[in-house]
Amino acid sequence: MSSTATTPDADExxxxxxxxxxxHDPVCVRDCTADCGSPxxxxxxxxxxxxxxxxxxxxxxACNWSPE
Structure with a gap:
């Protein structure tokens, strides 16, 4: 699986x-469990x-955690 990083438009x-x-301090998020959709x-x-x-x-x- 690969994806390409591109810079978003200046008006994004x-x-x-x-x-x-x-x-501001932008953050880009992608859901890569299904075809790495649009960011x-x-x-x-x-x-x-x-x-x-x-x-x-x-x-x-979230993962389930047990102290045991």
Missing amino acids: TCAYCESRIFE TYFCNYACLSAYIDANDLSTGD
Whole structure:
């Protein structure tokens, strides 16, 4: 599996707050479990975290840990 890194457009906006990503510290996220779909851009980690929380994306995706 391979993917190509490209620079987004200068006017690319954040998937969460719709700010221009290059006015901040941008983060690019791809779901590579299914064909490495189109990248999703966030202006910073705070927006990425808020997006994850708002869309319940972490529910059921964590490993189960037991001290035993």
